[in-house]
Amino acid sequence: MYIYFLILILIFGSYLLIDKTNIFRFDKRNLAFIIVVGIILILFSSIRADSVGIDLSLYYKIFDYTKDYTFSDIFFNLFQSKKFLSVPVYNGEYEIGYILFTKLISIINDSSFSYKFFTSLFINIPILFFIYKHSKKIYLSVLIYILFGFYTQSYVVIRQYMALSMTLLTVHFLIENNYKKAIVFSLISCTFHNTAVISLIFILLKYFLKSFLRYSKYIFIVLVLFSFFCKPLIEFLIINFYPFYDDLIISGEGVKLFLFLLLITISLIIIMKREGKTKEDVEFCFILFLLGTVLQLYTLNFSLLNRLALYFQFYIVIAIPNILESYSIYQLLEKRVVTLCYVLVFACFFIFNLIVNDSGNVRDYKIADNILKATVQLDRKESVYENIKTIKLYTRKSE
DSSP states (O other): OHHHHHHHHHHHHHHHHHHSSSSSOGGGHHHHHHHHHHHHHHHHHHSBOTTSSTTHHHHHHHHHHHHTOOHHHHHHHHHHOSSTTEEEETTEEEEHHHHHHHHHHHHHOOBHHHHHHHHHHHHHHHHHHHHHHHOSSHHHHHHHHHHTTHHHHTTTOHHHHHHHHHHHHHHHHHHTTOHHHHHHHHHHHHTTOGGGGGHHHHHHHHHTHHHHHHTHHHHHHHHHHHHTTOHHHHHHHHHHHOGGGGGGOOSSTTHHHHHHHHHHHHHHHHHHHHHOOOOHHHHHHHHHHHHHHHHHHHTTTOGGGHHHHHHHHTTHHHHHHHHHHHOTTSOHHHHHHHHHHHHHHHHHHHHHHHHHOOTTSOSSOOBOSSTTTOBOOOOHHHHHHHHHHHHHHHHHHHO
């Protein structure tokens, strides 16, 4: 656990060194800081032991099986799969974008370090680019990214965070009013995790943002009220159409996270209401985060919805810094005190989750042994055999 505090100390030290000295020109300091942060986060993600991240062993299995596929095998299986834009590998069907990405990694280098390094690059570079472009307090956005648990969660749900990084580029181009590129990156995100299809809502929301803001109170009231009556509908849909998820119809999961998000939401609304002005660029990310809070309410009945909520909740990273910076109700000293309060609240939240709720197995961080020599230790003969068997199985089904 202490390694994460080392990461925070390194980031804080870098911020002081860059911001308080004349090493870099004033207009280049944010860029220098975000590059240093990227190096730190990618480094520690890449050198972690294979035990850090509960799903890493599964990803290694998929990675190892993909090595034995040729590109023609991948595309052949793509058209045989019943799941849209997915390829059967190992124990299931996985999105084509992710499979092609892992195949390319294996061509470059098939070590476990290589897998962690390139997936970390793919995840963190778009995230930090988005923060650099759209946060008005970059250092605070970076702290929230780590302290809310997004960074450590990327150790666990790798495919979804790869998809999330692409949806951030979708929102980036939406803010730039480039809808064509936004649609392209939204579609790309779906090839890494099918839940990213929810990013198409971002496009509609941005296009109709003024109308949405006009009726936002009524929309959120309806969404909140519906969450109290949706359980029978969710149960019907799951039991009849997705029975393999019936064990996730659980009441009460995610209550602590919902209460925390609610606390943050109320505090931000208070700040925005006191100012009494509408800032569209700020409110777009805030609306996305607010939808994430409402979706968290729905996860109390069906825990799998937290996968969809992630795509919305991430914008807390941008919403808090931009609201604090954009609204002028506070003097400089008061802003710093409010900022410090947010940091302390998130720090407590981070420590609590590491100690009490370490479901992703990231608390006990360890550095991998023989980092550069580490390879995915699996039975290669069994892997080849299983791949051949999988290809034959899907060939029979197609016949």
